[in-house]
Amino acid sequence: MSTDGQELRFEQTRLDQVMIEIDNQIITLQQNVTDIKTDIVEIRRNFWDDVTVNFDDAHEAAETYASMKQQAEVLSERERTHRHAQKQLKTLHRLKLSPYFGRIDLLEDGEVSSEEIYLGIASLLDDQDEQFLVYDWRAPVASLYYDYSPGPVEYETPSGTISGKMELKRQYIIREGHIRSMFDTGVTIGDELLQEVLGKQSDSQMKSIVATIQREQNRIIRNERSRLLIVQGAAGSGKTSAALQRVAYLLYRYRETLQAEQIVLFSPNPLFNSYISTVLPELGEKNMQQTTFHEYLEHRLGSTFELEDPFTQLEYVHTAMHDPHYKTRVTAIQYKASLPFMRTIDRYLETLGIANMRFKDIRFRDRTLIAADTISQRFYSHDPSLAIPNRMRLLAEWLLGELKEIARRERNKPWVEDEIELLDNEDFHRVYKKLQKKKRMSGATFDDYEMERKLLAASVVNEHFAPIGTEVKRLGFIDMPAVYQQLFELAKSERSTLAVEAAPVQWDAICSHTLEKLSVAQLSYEDATPYLYLKERIEGFHTNTSVRHVFIDEAQDYSPFQFAFLKKLFPYAKMTVLGDLNQAIYAHVRADASLDQFSAFFGADETETIILTRSYRSTRPIVELTRRLIDGGEAIEPFNRDGQKPTLTTTATPKEHATKIKERILELQKSGHRTIAVIGKTAQESQAAYDLLAGELPIRLIEKETVSFEPGTLVIPAYLAKGVEFDAVIIYDASAAQYSREEERKLFYTACTRAMHELHLFSLGSISPFLGALPGEFYVHEQ
Ligand SMILES: Nc1ncnc2c1ncn2[C@@H]1O[C@H](COP(=O)(O)OP(=O)(O)OP(=O)(O)O)[C@@H](O)[C@H]1O
Numbered sequence: 001m002s003t004d005g006q007e008l009r010f011e012q013t014r015l016d017q018v019m020i021e022i023d024n025q026i027i028t029l030q031q032n033v034t035d036i037k038t039d040i041v042e043i044r045r046n047f048w049d050d051v052t053v054n055f056d057d058a059h060e061a062a063e064t065y066a067s068m069k070q071q072a073e074v075l076s077e078r079e080r081t082h083r084h085a086q087k088q089l090k091t092l093h094r095l096k097l098s099p100y101f102g103r104i105d106l107l108e109d110g111e112v113s114s115e116e117i118y119l120g121i122a123s124l125l126d127d128q129d130e131q132f133l134v135y136d137w138r139a140p141v142a143s144l145y146y147d148y149s150p151g152p153v154e155y156e157t158p159s160g161t162i163s164g165k166m167e168l169k170r171q172y173i174i175r176e177g178h179i180r181s182m183f184d185t186g187v188t189i190g191d192e193l194l195q196e197v198l199g200k201q202s203d204s205q206m207k208s209i210v211a212t213i214q215r216e217q218n219r220i221i222r223n224e225r226s227r228l229l230i231v232q233g234a235a236g237s238g239k240t241s242a243a244l245q246r247v248a249y250l251l252y253r254y255r256e257t258l259q260a261e262q263i264v265l266f267s268p269n270p271l272f273n274s275y276i277s278t279v280l281p282e283l284g285e286k287n288m289q290q291t292t293f294h295e296y297l298e299h300r301l302g303s304t305f306e307l308e309d310p311f312t313q314l315e316y317v318h319t320a321m322h323d324p325h326y327k328t329r330v331t332a333i334q335y336k337a338s339l340p341f342m343r344t345i346d347r348y349l350e351t352l353g354i355a356n357m358r359f360k361d362i363r364f365r366d367r368t369l370i371a372a373d374t375i376s377q378r379f380y381s382h383d384p385s386l387a388i389p390n391r392m393r394l395l396a397e398w399l400l401g402e403l404k405e406i407a408r409r410e411r412n413k414p415w416v417e418d419e420i421e422l423l424d425n426e427d428f429h430r431v432y433k434k435l436q437k438k439k440r441m442s443g444a445t446f447d448d449y450e451m452e453r454k455l456l457a458a459s460v461v462n463e464h465f466a467p468i469g470t471e472v473k474r475l476g477f478i479d480m481p482a483v484y485q486q487l488f489e490l491a492k493s494e495r496s497t498l499a500v501e502a503a504p505v506q507w508d509a510i511c512s513h514t515l516e517k518l519s520v521a522q523l524s525y526e527d528a529t530p531y532l533y534l535k536e537r538i539e540g541f542h543t544n545t546s547v548r549h550v551f552i553d554e555a556q557d558y559s560p561f562q563f564a565f566l567k568k569l570f571p572y573a574k575m576t577v578l579g580d581l582n583q584a585i586y587a588h589v590r591a592d593a594s595l596d597q598f599s600a601f602f603g604a605d606e607t608e609t610i611i612l613t614r615s616y617r618s619t620r621p622i623v624e625l626t627r628r629l630i631d632g633g634e635a636i637e638p639f640n641r642d643g644q645k646p647t648l649t650t651t652a653t654p655k656e657h658a659t660k661i662k663e664r665i666l667e668l669q670k671s672g673h674r675t676i677a678v679i680g681k682t683a684q685e686s687q688a689a690y691d692l693l694a695g696e697l698p699i700r701l702i703e704k705e706t707v708s709f710e711p712g713t714l715v716i717p718a719y720l721a722k723g724v725e726f727d728a729v730i731i732y733d734a735s736a737a738q739y740s741r742e743e744e745r746k747l748f749y750t751a752c753t754r755a756m757h758e759l760h761l762f763s764l765g766s767i768s769p770f771l772g773a774l775p776g777e778f779y780v781h782e783q
Contacts, residue, residue, distance in 0.1 A: 011172070012179055018099050018118075018133050019177045021126065026092050029085055036082045043075045091122045091284050098174045099124065100134045101211035102145050105168040106153070114167050119145055121210060122284055137210045138252040145169065146218035149185070171211070191640070198616055198641055201674040202727045202756055204711050205278045208248075209241045217242040220576075220610050221249050227606035230555075231578040232595050234636040235626070235753035236617025239578040240723060243551050244279045246576065250549060251285050263288035264547050264570070268554040269311075270295075272723045274708035288551075293562060297528045300542075304481065305523035310586065311683070311704045313525040314719050317587045318682050318744070325513055329524075330587050332510040336526040337559030337588035340501035345530060348487050348498055349537050353384055356490075357538075358482035362399070362468060365415065369406050369468075370399065375477055389540035392475055399472045407465045411457035419460045420453070431455045475539050483538065484531050485518045526588065529562050536568075547573045554722060555579035559588045560597055567601050575602075582630045583750045585719055587743070615753075617725050619643025622752075622759045625778040629749045629770050646752075646759035646779045648734070650767060657764045658692045661730060664760055665697055665713055673727035673758070674711040679751040680732045681739065683717045689732045690715045718751040729755035732762060739768035 043050075051067045054060040100120035107114035117135055119142050124134040135142055140157045144166060147155075154163035171193050173180045183192050194212050213221065220242040223229050233239040247263055260280075265288050267273055273290045280287045294309050301307055313333070320326055335341055357379055359372040378398055382391045410416065435452055471477070490498050492511035500507060517524055523531060536542060547570050552558060556579035558566075567575070579595050599607040614637045615623050623638030625646050649664075651657040661678065668676050678693070680686030683703065690701040693715065702709060702716040715732075731751055739748040748770055752759060761771065761779070771779075 008179065008182065011182060015099065015174065015177065015179060018124070019096070021133060022092055022096050022099065022124065024127065025124075026089065026096070029089050029092065033082065033085045033089060036078055036085060040075065040078050040082060043071070043078060047071055047075070087284075092124075094282075094284060095120060095122055095124055095134065097176075100174070101172055103168065103170040103172075104141075104145050104166055106141070106144065106164050106166055108162060108164040111164070114165075117141055121208075121282075136252065138249050143218065143222060146213050147215055194616070194639065195641055198639065198756075201672070202725055204275065204675065204709050206240070206244070206276045208245065208279050208282050209238065210245060210283065213242075213245060214238070214614070216610065216612055216614075217245075221246045223576075223608065223610075224253075226608035227574055228598065228602040228608075229574070229576045230595050230598055230607065230609040231576070231612065232609065233578065233580055233612030234615045235580055235583060235750070236615040236623075236725070237580075237612035238616055239580070239612065240276065240553055241279075242612075243553060243576060243578055244276060245283075247288050247549075247551070248280055248283045248285050258548060260286035260288050262546055262548045263551070264549070264573075265290050265551040265553065266293055266296075266566075268292065268557065268722045269704070269720055270707045271702065271709065271720055272553075275724050288549075289547075293558070293566075294525075297532060300532055301523065301528060305521050307523050307528060308525045309704065310525050311717075311719060314586065315682050315684065318747070319684055325509075328506045328509040328513055331504045331506045332513065332524075333526045333587045334590060335502075335504050335507075335510065336530055337561050338502070339560045339564065341530060342533065342561050342564060344491070344498070344501050345487065345534055345537075347501075348490070349388065349534070351490075351498060352483070352538070353388055355380070356486065357388075358479040358486060359477055360479045362403070362472070362477055364464070364468060370402055372479070375399070388538050392478065392539060396472050396475060396477075399477065400469060403465060403469060403472065407461050410461045410465075411454070416457045416460050420456045423456065423460075427456070427459070431459060478538060480531075480535050480538070481518060481521070484527075484534055485515060487534070488514050488518075529559070529565055533561070533565055541568055543569060543571050545572055549573055550575050552577045552579075554583070555595060555598070556581045556584040556589060557586050559586075563598055564601065582633075582746055583722065583753075585722070585747050585750060613637050614639055618753065618755055618759070619757060621645045621778075622755050625759070625774065626749060626752045628774050628778065629745065629752065643757055646755075646761060647782050648761045648763065648767065648771065648779045649782045650763045650765070652765070654692075654764065657733075657762060661689075661732070661762055662693060662696060664730060664762075665693070665699075668728045668730075668758065668760075669713065675726040676713040676728045676730070677721060677726040677754060678713070678715045678730045678732050679721055679754065680715060680717050681744070681747060681751075685732060685738070686715045686717045718747050721754050722750060725754050725756050727756055728758040728760070730760045730762065733764050734761040734768050734771060735763040736766045736768050736772075737764070739770055745770055 051064070051071050053064050055064060098120070100118040102119040104117050104119070105114045106117055118133065119137050120134040121137060122134070123132060123136040123139070125131065126133055137145075140155055141162075143155050144153050147153075148166055148169075150166045150169055152163070153166045154161050169185050170182060171185055172182045173193065173196065181192070181196075197209075197212055209217075217238050220229065220231055223246075231239050231242065243265070247260075247265070250258060250263070251260060267276070267290055269292060273292075277287060277290075298307055316323075317330060317333070323329075357376060359375040359379070361368045361372045362370040362375075375395065379391060379395050382394055386394075431452060434455060435448065438451075487498075488511040491500050491503075492508055504510070514524075514527065517527075550566065550570050550573045552563075552566070552575065555563075555577035558577075563577075577595065577598055581589075581595065596609065599609070613635050615627075616639045618626065618638070619641045620638040621643055623636065627633030627636040627638075649660055651660055665676060665678070678686075678689055678699075680689050686701065690699065693699050694701070697713065700709070700712060700714045702714050702720055704720060706720075729752065731748075734748070738744070748768065752761075763771075
């Protein structure tokens, strides 16, 4: 229902007043900022003038120190105030663009008149600092706006529940100081506003959704109780959006204790990182830490192995069906992702506590200083009831002591003499000074030459031994690759005492294949987490205790093994995992997997699951088609936004195929779409598509290394398009040749659900059975 002219005038007048207030505050604050800056420059310039420097005696030195400290404190207080004022100024400028988006009139129980509460991206107080002209959308009272329609309401505050009656709920679209439209809304947050927001052209960056957060999404954003929050949501249902607004909410709610650095988001790929990077700054918050699971693995394992990335693994799964090892590898991918495999490693660790731990010789100049056997004997001489990492630490201490002894003996070796001859003047000078100091200190007289030689020898040896010591401190004497390799050797041998839990029938072949890879220092993606887990259990877990919240987006792509690992890694963090099993594209995700598997990690009491079924990204006709591609798709509700039906074009030859796609791209460009994506099944197919199209159109190929994209036309493999969206999507080849195996269904679904306004499918030859199974009414078939 739209409101009448008088109301509109009232609202515009109020808005004008708020705009004037914002301008006034900007002017005052700007002046403040300039003054503080002048102060800072002044303090820096005169820092030493205002400090009395005198080091004549201990008392004067202490005075000097105190005066310097005081001056430094004044400076840092001014700098803090400056940063704070700058932040406020930025907030005011953001408010100026659109001071608020909603209003609720709340009559609290026991009050005689209602309060008009305006909601925006930040709070704004009047010039007396008394009345809220705008409330931050994260304030407790603001939850009413998202949770209720007019009528009886209640909300939680830190001091208890407040109840009352909501008499009005209104929404605005404000641009440059003018109310462009306003609606009084009912149950959901205005369809009109959502229609307007969702109907816009996409960008290469995600936008914030604070003005139109839906009730279910609000439950995710404001959830504070659960240790583990699981969000299962259809494609385009706002999982990522809810996650990001949740970060903003947590930073506001716990602003005294929580820093952005204590929140980590695991995202599906580097491109996605840049896609979402502007949302939090837009909301006036710093970005949380962002990484991909692979980046983490790489950081921990990169130099030991040639580490396969998940996209290469995916590429293999979708292109190497004719490889004789294919079945073995796919089974290995699934098994190594499982908890039975983790438990097998746990059992292996128990056996290592008793025998078979693998060590490296500590070597120097082609000589063994301490043999692996000696290290092993020492390791097993420790009390076996001590945890392995503790025994390793004791071992490292012992080795450092041994090395010190060896270093002392080493000083008389001929190579040391030779190196001394090669030393330059500076080294001699350094030793000479040391010698003088020693003499002064001891008051002794000794043979300078003899002493100098000794010192030089010690210095030469120490320099060579320092890296060995560092390596020992890093526990580099453990032969980790051999320990991991041995797991497969032992598990394979028939006499093995190591029971492999739930071993697949191809286990022997898996062992042989894994050993082959390891022998050339290659670590497959499926081995990376188990390897790191084993390493951590031996060396001691590198837990991160400062992180308070971990967000895992696209959680369906994480294996139980990886999730268990992450839980150990962040022992004090609450977890928010968001996913959609219909978009599970990795081979390690079992067909019967469910996000509920994660709940076992924390137990039912500490876990909450929220299901999002409404899809906002795509138009109704697109959702009508895409939801029929998957099992259980009838539960997905399209948001009622109209648009063209998807099209399907079948072509007979590659030439015709390329021509038709080119024509379609040109049409889409003409009709004003900002982002157009040609989505290939794999990198291989995307490269082929790019080669065909690039000569005649301005088009960009997105590869796994690409970290950001600009609006325009691009070719992208489906797995890199995960989490991202485009105005128009062209499925490069929706033929049976590309998408017919069950494993390809989810990849196909993921690709199609990237479209916001238009979806065009092209098929070279006969169409995919996934499409063939749909009634023709869901797309327009073009020849
Ligand atoms: N409440 C909302 N108001 C406005 N836009 C919304 C809302 N919820 C979701 N959207 C929009 O819908 C689109 C999809 O949202 P988002 O990417 O967060 O979904 P998702 O569930 O993470 O999707 P996917 O799993 O397919 O990657 C985005 O353009 C987002 O801005």
